[in-house]
Amino acid sequence: MRIGELSRRTGVSVPTIKYYVREGLMxxxxxxxxxxxxxxxxxERRxxxxxxxxxxxxxxxADIADVLAAIDDRERPLHKVLGAAADLLGGANTEQDDPEEVAARAAVTDLISRRGWQTYESSPAAADLSRALAAMARLGHGAFVEVLDDYADAAEEVARADLAYVDRQVAVEDMVEGVVIGTVLGEAVFSSLRRMAHVDASAKLYGTDGPRERKAK
Amino acid sequence: MRIGELSRRTGVSVPTIKYYVREGLMxxxxxxxxxxxxxxxxxERRxxxxxxxxxxxxxxxADIADVLAAIDDRERPLHKVLGAAADLLGGANTEQDDPEEVAARAAVTDLISRRGWQTYESSPAAADLSRALAAMARLGHGAFVEVLDDYADAAEEVARADLAYVDRQVAVEDMVEGVVIGTVLGEAVFSSLRRMAHVDASAKLYGTDGPRERKAK
DNA sequence: GGATAGCGGATAGTGCTGCTATCCATTCAG
DNA sequence: CTGAATGGATAGCAGCACTATCCGCTATCC
Structure with a gap:
């Protein structure tokens, strides 16, 4: 197959394919x-x-290039590839030392030990969580930490489903790629589902028109 | 307070504040x-x-400007503001009509009716979900739909927690803003938690070093 | 065998985004 | 009275994901 057909079959323009090759994505x-x-x-698959x-x-x-390099590196152990993928999904680490940031980090440390999670306080995911909680605290939603455990329950549920899927579904040689796909696209899937569930829950609680309209008109 | 102090207190530069004002964010x-x-x-709060x-x-x-305009519009009913917020969180809608896309849309319609959700197949969240599932199918992970219900369970759990939080926590006049904060920042929170739970579940299943290294060294 | 479409490779340019720099006349603080 | 800060406006910049153009070559079709 030549580049033109590859382009036709994937819907990606020829110059773009060349660009990806230049950038080391394939x-x-x-x-x-x-x-x-x-x-x-x-x-084509790539x-x-x-x-x-x-x-x-x-x-x-650029981040995709890193993840794909990790996938292609058959020497690299699975958890390192996943670490690379997971680390690149988060935001930039703008370190601050507000009181809110400090409190948020403490809450995260608490959560990790309460859950018995084998994660580290210094992992990018934990740092992202701290930043998000600190932002909420700065907006007057410090009490959000109280629902963290509900969130964590759901997160564990999703993680279990992911692992079970990967475990039974994917051939070993594709496992790394499968887990990356599950991690990255799974996030998009869950995010959509959350928004849909949100709308549904809101509709059931307040009625289709929302609370603002109950006494309107 | 003048703009200099506002800048000092929030850590946002003066020209940036001016820029936000120009863009209609405040x-x-x-x-x-x-x-x-x-x-x-x-x-300051804004x-x-x-x-x-x-x-x-x-x-x-630009999307923040839209959401904030919706928040500031006291005429607009809550669910419309939420709709505006939720709709802007998704990706661009690049409509396609692959067989994968069609199958994915069918799966989403199925899911919605199976769950009894008061959402519509045409909502942006549902479209995002379809796109994500279609992408997985194109990558050979069409079987991912089998774990959709696990994901949906978790999503409902999170949505319930969100609603409960908003209901008890926020004064009525701040409710709209509170829900937006919860929707947007909650997503970041859950995403971090999912990655942490993922690492933990993986560690517990395969041991800290991952499966690849079990017979290495 | 001659036109023409496509190719690999390289460089420069584009459109969008979120700022940042500079300038100006005015005004407030010490 | 002087120097820093302000409001307002315009222009510029860095990063990103491409896209356009050009070159010399080659596979292919008639």
Missing amino acids: PPGELTSPNQASYGEAH LRLIRALLDVGGMKV | PPGELTSPNQASYGEAH LRLIRALLDVGGMKV
């Missing part, structure tokens, strides 16, 4: 002559993965 | 003389909200 085609290369199914991580997962090209 | 200060304005606590939605929620400035 290997170049195999040269059959000085200016002719052939691409295989692996390229391209779809890139588009999924970009469009659905909202990742940046 | 009202200008009250002019006390032709080139002197005073800002109040409402401005600025913190903007930074939270930007930095933690990952929203775009």
Whole structure:
């Protein structure tokens, strides 16, 4: 398959494919002559993965390059690949030392030990959580920590479902890629579901028109 | 309070505050003389909200402007504000009609009716979900729909926790803003928790070093 | 065998986003 | 009275994900 057909089959323009190759997101085609290369199914699959991580997962090209490099590195142990993926999903780490930030970090440490989670307070996910909680506290929603355990219950439920899926579904050689897909796209899936459930719960609590309109008109 | 103090107290630079005002994210200060304005606590609070939605929620400035306009419009009923917020959180709607996309939409319709959710197939959240499921299917993970119900259980749990929190915590006049904060920042919170739970579940299943290393060394 | 479409490779440019820099005339604080 | 700060406006910048253009070559079709 040449680049034109690869482009047609994936809906990604030829210059964009070239760009991805340049950026190290996928290997170049195999040269059959000085200016002719052939691409295989692996390229097609990789391209779809890139588009999924970009469009659905909202990742940046540079971060995708890191994750894919980790996936391609067959020496790297699974948990390191996952660590690389998980670490790149979060926001930038703008370290602050507000009182809110400190309190949030303490709450996160508490949560981790209360849950008996094998995570570290210093992990990017924990840092993101602290930042989010600190932001809520600054907005007068410090009490949100009280529902953290409900959130954590749900998070554990999702994590169990993910692991079970990966465990039974994916062949071993694809496991790394499968887990990355599950981690990144699963987030998009859950996020949509949460918004849908939110609308539903709100409708059931307040009626379709919402509380503001109950005495209106 | 003048703009300099507002800047110092929030850590947002003066030109950036001016920029937010220009973009309609917050009202200008009250002019006390032709080139002197005073800002109040409402401005400070608004600025913190903007930074939270930007930095933690990952929203775009233009979308934040829309949401804040909805919040400020006291005529608008709660559910419309929430709709505006929820709709702006998703990705762009790149309509396609792959077989995968069609199948994914069918799966979503199924899910909604199975759950009895008061949502519509055409809502942005449902569209996002379809896109995510279609992307998974294209990557050979069509079987992911089998865990959708586990995800939905968790999503309902989170939505219930959110609603309960808002219901007991927030004064009525702040309810709209509170729900937006909960929706947007709650997503960041859950995302962090999911990644942490993921690491924990993985560690417990495979041991700290992951499966790849069990026979290494 | 000659036109033409496509190719690999490289460089420069584009549109969008979230600011940042600079300038100006005015005004407030010490 | 002087120097810092202010409101208002315009222009510029850095990062990102492409996109356009050009080059010399080659596979392909008639």
